[in-house]
Amino acid sequence: MSERVPVLKIGDVLLVSIQTDLDDQAVLNLQDDLAARVVESEARGVVIDITAVEIVDSFVGRMLATIASISRLLDAETVVVGMRPAVAITLVELGLSLGGVRTALTLEKGLLALQRSGLRPADGPADPTAS
Amino acid sequence: MRADEQLSGAPIASNDDVVRARQRVRALAQECRLSLVDQTKLITAASELARNTLVHGGGGMMSSALVDNGTRRGVRVMFEDSGPGIPDMELALTDGWTSGTGLGLGLSGSRRLVDEFAIESEPGRGTTVVIIKWAR
Numbered sequence: 001m002s003e004r005v006p007v008l009k010i011g012d013v014l015l016v017s018i019q020t021d022l023d024d025q026a027v028l029n030l031q032d033d034l035a036a037r038v039v040e041s042e043a044r045g046v047v048i049d050i051t052a053v054e055i056v057d058s059f060v061g062r063m064l065a066t067i068a069s070i071s072r073l074l075d076a077e078t079v080v081v082g083m084r085p086a087v088a089i090t091l092v093e094l095g096l097s098l099g100g101v102r103t104a105l106t107l108e109k110g111l112l113a114l115q116r117s118g119l120r121p122a123d124g125p126a127d128p129t130a131s
Numbered sequence: 132m133r134a135d136e137q138l139s140g141a142p143i144a145s146n147d148d149v150v151r152a153r154q155r156v157r158a159l160a161q162e163c164r165l166s167l168v169d170q171t172k173l174i175t176a177a178s179e180l181a182r183n184t185l186v187h188g189g190g191g192m193m194s195s196a197l198v199d200n201g202t203r204r205g206v207r208v209m210f211e212d213s214g215p216g217i218p219d220m221e222l223a224l225t226d227g228w229t230s231g232t233g234l235g236l237g238l239s240g241s242r243r244l245v246d247e248f249a250i251e252s253e254p255g256r257g258t259t260v261v262i263i264k265w266a267r
Contacts, residue, residue: 002146021153023146024182055153055171057178058236086171094175094240095226 002026007037013114014038014076015107017049027063034067038074045114046071049107051082061096068101077117078102081110140194143184143210152181152193159195159206165266173206173264176241180210180260183237188212188258198263205246205265213257220252 002025008015014037016030034046048064050056056064068078081104091098104110143152156177160170177193184191191212198207217223226239238260242248247263 021150023150025146054157055175055178057175057182058240059178059182084171086168089168090171090175090244093172093243094179095236095243096240 002029004033005030007033009037009041009043012043013045013047013111014041014043015047015049017052019052021054022060024059027060031063031067031070035070035074038071038076043076045117046076046078047107047110047114048078048080049082049110050080050087051084051107053082053087054084056083056087056091058094058096061091061094061098064101065098077114079104079110079113081105081107140192142190143181143193143212144190145185149178149181149185153178155193155195156206156208159197159208160264163197163204163206163266165206165264169264169267172244173208173262176244176262176264177208179237179241180208180262183258183260184210184212188214190214191257200265203265203267205263207261207263209262210260211257212259216254216256216258217250217252218254220250224250 002023003020005016005018005022005026014034016034037043038046046067048067064080071078079102083103102113104113141151141155142148153174157170157174160173165173181193184193189212191210193208193210195206195208198205224239224242226236241262245262246265249261250258252258
């Protein structure tokens with residue numbers, strides 16, 4: 001039985017933090033769960049935190065790109081945060097540069113990036129001049 | 132080349148086994164004191180090849196060991212299956228060539244991530260891949 005990764009909602013943003021070494025079925029489950037949650041919660045942004053992830057192979061890399069594409073079709077923007085330098089080096093050498101995936105170095109920067117695109121990741125207006 | 136320590140074999144028959152294969156290779160890479168980047172590259176290559184063994188080979192075995200060539204220590208990992216084999220090896224090692232289920236980066240990509248890469252395949256008989264990453 002593959003585990004399911006919890007999907008948290010903060011304001012308009014769904015947050016997924018991958019904490020364990022996921023098997024391929026768990027990766028596919030996450031893709032499906034996120035698509036369903038984006039629609040159900042009407043989220044405008046998805047943040048995938050991979051700070052704890054030690055390796056991203058082509059399967060997980062493809063999942064990140066697919067989630068970004070699916071979310072875009074469902075009117076949500078995806079940011080992948082916390083990629084380790086060794087993971088970035090390995091992905092590029094593997095031949096997967098994840099061109100269509102937006103990234104930020106930290107969770108904080110990822111949320112800020114979404115906020116700048118007009119989202120409301122926490123309580124508070126998206127436009128600071130409106131307050 | 133001689134195997135420094137016991138060559139331990141483990142079956143690759145499920146998604147869980149692919150996760151376990153990564154963990155075994157990680158433990159050896161740390162024992163061999165590979166740099167963090169080299170550890171990451173080796174584990175990633177092993178993950179690709181273990182998945183190939185499962186998905187394309189119909190399951191198989193992974194054996195791993197620390198090796199020593201006289202001047203350097205390294206980690207050697209072998210994947211064996213008795214699946215359909217690869218009819219056109221040159222094509223299979225081309226970036227982007229896929230049998231239909233992936234991105235086509237498994238073989239060509241993992242070859243770039245390791246120091247030594249050897250593959251033998253006979254249609255109808257199966258495929259064996261051996262990789263080595265040397266400590267710098």
